[in-house]
Amino acid sequence: MIFTLFGILITSVGTTTAFGQNESIILNIDKTSYLEGETISISGEIKNMIASNQISLIIQSPNGNLVALDQMTIGSDKQFSTEIKLGGKLMKQEGTYTIKVQYGEQSITTSFEFGGVIDMPENALEETIVEDTVEDIVIEDPAIVDSIVTATTLTIQDSTDLILYEITNGKITNVIPDLDAVSLLIDIEAIDDGSITLTIPRSVLDSTINDNDDEFFVLVDGEEVDFEEITTSTDRTLTIEFLAGSEQIEIIGTFVIPEFGTIAAMILAVAIISIIAISAKSRLSIPSRY
Numbered sequence: 318m319i320f321t322l323f324g325i326l327i328t329s330v331g332t333t334t335a336f337g338q339n340e341s342i343i344l345n346i347d348k349t350s351y352l353e354g355e356t357i358s359i360s361g362e363i364k365n366m367i368a369s370n371q372i373s374l375i376i377q378s379p380n381g382n383l384v385a386l387d388q389m390t391i392g393s394d395k396q397f398s399t400e401i402k403l404g405g406k407l408m409k410q411e412g413t414y415t416i417k418v419q420y421g422e423q424s425i426t427t428s429f430e431f432g433g434v435i436d437m438p439e440n441a442l443e444e445t446i447v448e449d450t451v452e453d454i455v456i457e458d459p460a461i462v463d464s465i466v467t468a469t470t471l472t473i474q475d476s477t478d479l480i481l482y483e484i485t486n487g488k489i490t491n492v493i494p495d496l497d498a499v500s501l502l503i504d505i506e507a508i509d510d511g512s513i514t515l516t517i518p519r520s521v522l523d524s525t526i527n528d529n530d531d532e533f534f535v536l537v538d539g540e541e542v543d544f545e546e547i548t549t550s551t552d553r554t555l556t557i558e559f560l561a562g563s564e565q566i567e568i569i570g571t572f573v574i575p576e577f578g579t580i581a582a583m584i585l586a587v588a589i590i591s592i593i594a595i596s597a598k599s600r601l602s603i604p605s606r607y
Contacts, residue, residue, distance in 0.1 A: 341365050341423040346416065350430035353404040357429065360398035363391055363420055371526040372397055373419045379412035383541050386498075386534060386569060388526070391420075407539070409434040464492040471515075473501070478518040486511030487559065494522075500569040507563040516554045517568070523553070524570035534569040 338344070347358040359374065376385035384407040389397040408414075411433030417426045465472040471480040471492050482489065487507040495502050501522050505513070524531045530553075535544045537559050545556040557566060 339423075339425050342418060342420060342425040344416070344418050344425050344427055346427060346429060348429070350432070351403050352432045353434050354402065356400050356402050358398070358400050359416065359418075360396070361418065363395045363397070363423075365423070366391070366395060367421050369421065369527055369529075373531075374399065375417045375419070376401070376408075377415045377417070378408065378410050379414065380410065381541075382407070382539050383534060383536060384408045384414070388571065403431060404434050466491065473521055478520050480518065480521060481516040482513060484511065484513040486561075487513070487563075489513075494573045495567075496573060498567070498569060499571060499573050500567050501573065503566040503568070505559070505563060505566060507559050507561055509561045510559070511561075512556060512558045513566065514554065514556045515568075516552050518552045521573070522568060522570045523572045525572070531571065536567040536569070537563050538565055539567075 341364050342361060343364070344361040345359070351357055363372070370391045372389050372391055374385075374387040374389060375383060378384050385401055387399050387401065389399050391397045408431065411431060413428050414431050415426055415428050417424060466489050469481060469483070471482060471489065473480065473492060473494060480492070484505070486509040487505050489503060489505055491504040493502050494500070501517075503513075503515075524533050530548060533544075533546070533553075533555065535542055535555065535557055537557070542557065542559075544558075547554040555568065559566065
């Protein structure tokens, strides 16, 4: 019996799953440590449901920077789950990462170890196999026109709705939407500590859960910062402070206008049709050997 109990104890110590629980939320991840490129599976259960069926997930690096943000839908069985691939430009640092799940005023945290990202040499090349190449045809990626920046307004690519802004001790150099992160990236040149106030139409960027307003996440050079906000039915006004030398402000929501405009999509479509047509013509012009 002693040896049996000892064996059970060793088995329980070797378990690789991570588990967290409080009075409201159960949170699980499939392992306690990961390497670059691996996928973390996150799941759990809500014990005390409220009106919303949406739950937020935040992953922070060892230095406290926000590296991942996700929203999950809680099923009728009160269960939730998601998967996130680890690594990338935001998740490079080796160490202990923190996972926080927020459901209304209820929250729970757990952590995992990440081995960091190994940078590839600059001269490393990827091998590419190209079949049925059409000679003498070069199709370039359709150009994405950057935003138009004036002294008081911003035009996000082909959007017709303007963002109004005021900035002190700095200037905006460019603004582009990031579809993957559902955010606006605002490049600035900050000559001193200052602030920026942006009135953003909801048609350009918004953050909602079940048709109700949710909070934005705001990062200055990758670090989460506090901000002030005023909302109306048509827009949301954010006032964000920054330090001298700051280079980029990112505002993360749940909806952002498409990155590729109508003109860019048309150019890409014409390019594809041209390749197909010329490739077919080239095959028909080759005489049969038999």
